[in-house]
Amino acid sequence: MLGTGSFVRSPGRTSERRGLLALVLLTLLGALAELFQGARLVHAVGRALVRLRILVLLLLGVLRALLDALLLVLVGLLLLGLFGLELFELLANGGRALAASPEEQGPYDDERGCKQASVHDHLSGFLCEFYAEPRFDAGRGPSPHRACYHSDAVEEPRSSIEPAKVRLDKWLWAARFYKTRSQATEAIGAGHVKVNGQRAKAGQSVSVGLVVEIVKEQLTWEVRVVAISDKRGKGADAAKLYQESDESRGKREQRIAELRAAAPAYLPGRPTKKDRRSLDRWRDRGDEG
Incomplete structure (x- = not known):
């Protein structure tokens, strides 16, 4: 039979429990205090970051304004260097x-008329x-x-103005030796164009008096430059830019005749019904004779 003394609480155990409970409460309060301080710190850091962001944006705006002002100054100096006092x-x-x-x-102006x-x-x-x-x-x-x-003097009109310098490929295009400038450039690079007997370059300048030799599709032109132009006109206008000698023209015509003579015979292919009837009639006449 159990005794009644085992169910009685001892004063020592009660005090220990109270001390443990107080310790837990103090620990919780300390943790809450640390959390509160951490939240305040995070809030302060966030406000500092926002202020820093605003400051950075302001600095970037000022820097952009300075760069725009510097760009305007550079453009003004460039215009001043190009146009000079005429702009002002x-x-x-x-x-x-x-x-x-x-x-x-x-x-009307009375003084100038x-x-x-x-x-x-x-x-x-x-x-x-x-x-x-x-x-x-x-x-x-x-x-x-x-x-x-x-100007005080009225300028006289000029009907045609020749450019001071013209590239060789552009002159060949203007003289209608080639349909495009790229074709002229390729022909010069391949050595099909010579100037005064020397291999030419596409970028060299053309002047009056130069002798240009062009080899194109097994035909040769030997012409002398008599005018300079960078504009492509009609055939009659292009022919005024150069002068071909009779010897060069004769050699080219002779070469054309040789190429025609060396061409293979024309074979039309399978005869039509009309051609077959003609052949049959021709054969019949041969058999009768």
């Missing part, structure tokens, strides 16, 4: 033309001066911009 003169005259009223401008240039005339005339392209219309005469603004 163009802007100044264009601004005066815009600011002046129609009454102040007038349809010609029509005053507008902003469009200033700009187009400036570009023509830069690219050295003459502006002349046979119906209206010289450009008012050139006559009234750039």
